Amino acid sequence: MGSLNIENVKKSFGQVDVLKGIDLDVADGEFVVFVGPSGCGKSTLLRVIAGLEDATSGRVVIDGRDVSSTPPAKRGIAMVFQTYALYPHLTVKNNMGLGLKQAGTPAAEIDKRVAEASAMLSLEPYLQRRPAELSGGQRQRVAIGRAVVREPSLFLFDEPLSNLDAALRVNTRLEIAQLHRRLRATMIYVTHDQVEAMTLADRIVVLNGGRIEQIGAPMELYNSPANEFVAGFIGSPRMNFIEGARLGESVRTVGVRPEHIAVDPHNGDWKSTVIHAEHLGADTNLYLDCEKAGLITVRLFGVYNAEPGATLYATPDPAHTYRFGQDGRRI
Amino acid sequence: MNRATASLPRSVAAHAILISYTVIALFPVFVILINSFKSRRSIFGAPMMPPTPETFDLVGYRMVLTQGDFLTYFQNSFIVTVASLFFVLLFGAMAAFALSEYRFRGNRLMGLYLALGIMIPIRLGTVAILQMMVASGLVNTLTALILVYTAQGLPLAVFILTEFMSGVSDDLKNAGRIDGLSEYRIFFRLVLPLVRPAMATVAVFTMIPIWNDLWFPLILAPSEATKTVTLGAQMFIGQYVTNWNAVLAALSLAILPVLVLYLIFSRQLIRGITSGAVK
Numbered sequence: 001m002g003s004l005n006i007e008n009v010k011k012s013f014g015q016v017d018v019l020k021g022i023d024l025d026v027a028d029g030e031f032v033v034f035v036g037p038s039g040c041g042k043s044t045l046l047r048v049i050a051g052l053e054d055a056t057s058g059r060v061v062i063d064g065r066d067v068s069s070t071p072p073a074k075r076g077i078a079m080v081f082q083t084y085a086l087y088p089h090l091t092v093k094n095n096m097g098l099g100l101k102q103a104g105t106p107a108a109e110i111d112k113r114v115a116e117a118s119a120m121l122s123l124e125p126y127l128q129r130r131p132a133e134l135s136g137g138q139r140q141r142v143a144i145g146r147a148v149v150r151e152p153s154l155f156l157f158d159e160p161l162s163n164l165d166a167a168l169r170v171n172t173r174l175e176i177a178q179l180h181r182r183l184r185a186t187m188i189y190v191t192h193d194q195v196e197a198m199t200l201a202d203r204i205v206v207l208n209g210g211r212i213e214q215i216g217a218p219m220e221l222y223n224s225p226a227n228e229f230v231a232g233f234i235g236s237p238r239m240n241f242i243e244g245a246r247l248g249e250s251v252r253t254v255g256v257r258p259e260h261i262a263v264d265p266h267n268g269d270w271k272s273t274v275i276h277a278e279h280l281g282a283d284t285n286l287y288l289d290c291e292k293a294g295l296i297t298v299r300l301f302g303v304y305n306a307e308p309g310a311t312l313y314a315t316p317d318p319a320h321t322y323r324f325g326q327d328g329r330r331i
Numbered sequence: 332m333n334r335a336t337a338s339l340p341r342s343v344a345a346h347a348i349l350i351s352y353t354v355i356a357l358f359p360v361f362v363i364l365i366n367s368f369k370s371r372r373s374i375f376g377a378p379m380m381p382p383t384p385e386t387f388d389l390v391g392y393r394m395v396l397t398q399g400d401f402l403t404y405f406q407n408s409f410i411v412t413v414a415s416l417f418f419v420l421l422f423g424a425m426a427a428f429a430l431s432e433y434r435f436r437g438n439r440l441m442g443l444y445l446a447l448g449i450m451i452p453i454r455l456g457t458v459a460i461l462q463m464m465v466a467s468g469l470v471n472t473l474t475a476l477i478l479v480y481t482a483q484g485l486p487l488a489v490f491i492l493t494e495f496m497s498g499v500s501d502d503l504k505n506a507g508r509i510d511g512l513s514e515y516r517i518f519f520r521l522v523l524p525l526v527r528p529a530m531a532t533v534a535v536f537t538m539i540p541i542w543n544d545l546w547f548p549l550i551l552a553p554s555e556a557t558k559t560v561t562l563g564a565q566m567f568i569g570q571y572v573t574n575w576n577a578v579l580a581a582l583s584l585a586i587l588p589v590l591v592l593y594l595i596f597s598r599q600l601i602r603g604i605t606s607g608a609v610k
Contacts, residue, residue: 052505081505102512
């Protein structure tokens with residue numbers, strides 16, 4: 001139904017190399033998320049897959065068919081954009097049906113598919129409205145519906161939740177997850193939000209500076225990051241990185257996640273002073289200044305009362321301590 | 332009115348300035364209008380007075396409508412203005428779309444080249460234009476005027492519309508491409524409606540100089556059949572004697588069509604001028 005192979009895709013804008021050789025295979029029915037900081041090339045890669053940008057070199061293969069020189073409309077893809085990108089002059093129904101109409105699908109078939117998609121996304125009451133009369137969440141559901149009716153072999157999502165407020169974001173995330181389960185379609189999803197990546201993905205592709213840093217299942221990336229960048233990018237709050245020399249180790253950097261550090265008022269490995277405490281209810285973030293390790297973040301589950309200025313002892317969990325060599329790779 | 336931001340002396344002063352500016356701006360039009368309804372003697376006797384029952388006289392309008400073929404002149408002016416406007420907007424918008432949407436070598440240079448006409452008055456090329464029109468046999472045709480005015484209006488149109496078009500969401504155009512719309516459909520159906528206020532702005536800025544122009548009709552199309560209103564009104568201005576009744580009446584009549592066109596565009600125009608200033 002929908003596999004995707006990307007072979008050594010490179011993309012340059014003038015002198016600037018945005019993608020420096022990307023290889024990726026996505027299996028049928030997989031949900032793959034591209035994450036990375038802004039400017040890492042994740043959106044450009046998605047546009048190359050969609051055919052909205054031509055790759056400078058390399059091949060894009062969808063369903064075993066080389067589509068490198070096929071226009072977007074003939075690639076069997078559908079795309080959902082960050083800004084919804086609904087046609088302002090068309091009703092919801094026509095917005096959803098336009099792609100099929102352009103492809104010459106019979107009107108009865110279009111009606112049937114629009115009805116199915118709108119039932120799936122509970123858009124039935126709004127079919128005759130125009131986009132301007134809808135709320136942000138409804139608009140994004142219409143945009144998703146417009147993708148669904150095309151029955152593409154590949155769904156592409158370009159930061160679809162970034163323009164929604166926090167509560168809607170969670171709901172829409174859930175809807176996308178359910179949609180994937182129901183349609184069993186292949187989906188490629190771009191985001192800079194690691195929570196979306198962790199919750200939605202079968203596999204996450206971490207991009208940085210136009211290269212793939214690591215590909216893996218969410219927990220794989222969390223538990224065994226390949227390098228310092230992935231370790232720092234996945235997980236919130238961010239992993240603490242301590243210079244190896246300060247701890248008397250020969251490696252360049254030692255990393256330990258905030259949730260893998262225990263604190264005790266009386267004894268432990270690193271004597272430290274509390275700088276600030278954030279109480280989030282379910283957990284507490286402590287910012288500590290350690291004599292040995294410098295400034296670190298500690299995440300404790302539940303409520304923990306610590307006054308700024310108090311002395312605490314922090315102890316990292318040796319089973320969850322990562323060591324990175326000179327080239328940033330994990331040892 | 333908001334009390335926190337407005338004090339009485341300040342709003343009185345602001346209104347006084349605005350009203351006096353309005354009076355100054357409208358005064359010449361007002362003088363033309365009142366005098367066009369007066370007899371020749373009272374135009375010179377008391378030019379500032381509105382027409383009274385004794386001085387009221389429609390002789391100017393009678394002369395304009397009977398002498399010469401003013402209906403044809405109006406028709407010519409209208410055809411030239413509307414056709415030029417149409418081509419300026421069409422070609423200007425298409426060029427602006429290409430400049431803002433497609434990356435190609437020399438894009439910025441091409442944009443600069445197309446905008447160059449804003450700085451160089453087209454009248455500098457009058458002799459060359461006239462030679463060209465003679466060579467192509469277009470002298471004394473409305474086509475000649477339409478071509479010249481289209482060239483005259485394009486630079487500003489391309490310049491303004493490029494800015495507005497680059498503001499149209501890329502996602503929307505890309506959504507159209509994925510749904511299989513042609514570039515022409517994307518341009519006409521998705522982009523043009525979104526830049527309508529800018530189009531209206533360009534339309535007004537283009538239309539008024541064309542309607543008012545005397546230079547090119549005089550040089551390129553002075554024949555009876557192709558005269559425009561401004562040129563037609565000139566026939567009442569003689570070297571020794573000027574028929575002021577007729578001139579004023581012709582000018583008053585010439586205001587009307589352009590006023591109508593302006594009213595059509597003005598609603599859009601205000602949105603065009605203020606867009607970008609307020610979100």
